[in-house]
Amino acid sequence: MNLGILDTVSLAATLVFALPIALLGIERLIAGQTLLGGAFLSIGVLMVVLREWVTTPEDVPASAAKKVVGTVAKTDDDEEE
Template sequence: MALGILDLVGLGASLLFAIPLAGYGLGRLSDGDPLVGAAFVAVAALMVYLPQRLTTPGDIPGKIAERTVGSAVTTPDGEEEPVERSDSE
């Protein structure tokens, strides 16, 4: 999964809030409170996972721009993508 610059910034922001929350959840787990600890760890995991998977109305213009740029930037005719060859042949 290749992430763009804005995707990486969003992931970093999610991690900025999710890591301390997960740490608190792990602390509660080690203190003997499994229900609350597991809930905090699950919320922290969802804070990172869901923004990567869900499409919101604010994401639609960016997705359209990525598709437009991806279709506009192509390899010129006569040039091929480099193919990796193995030396075992």
């Protein structure tokens, strides 16, 4: 999984919000509240997973630009194959 600078910053921002929720879920699981702990843990995990899988309107121009750059400019590795 190659992440660019913007993707890395976006993932870090998502983790800032998802980690406290997941940690609360783990704390609740340890305390014996399995339903509440499982729900919080699931929400925290889903925040990160959905960020990777769901395409937002902001992602469309970026993916189009990556395809155009990939077809126009070839790297040295692409020319050798």
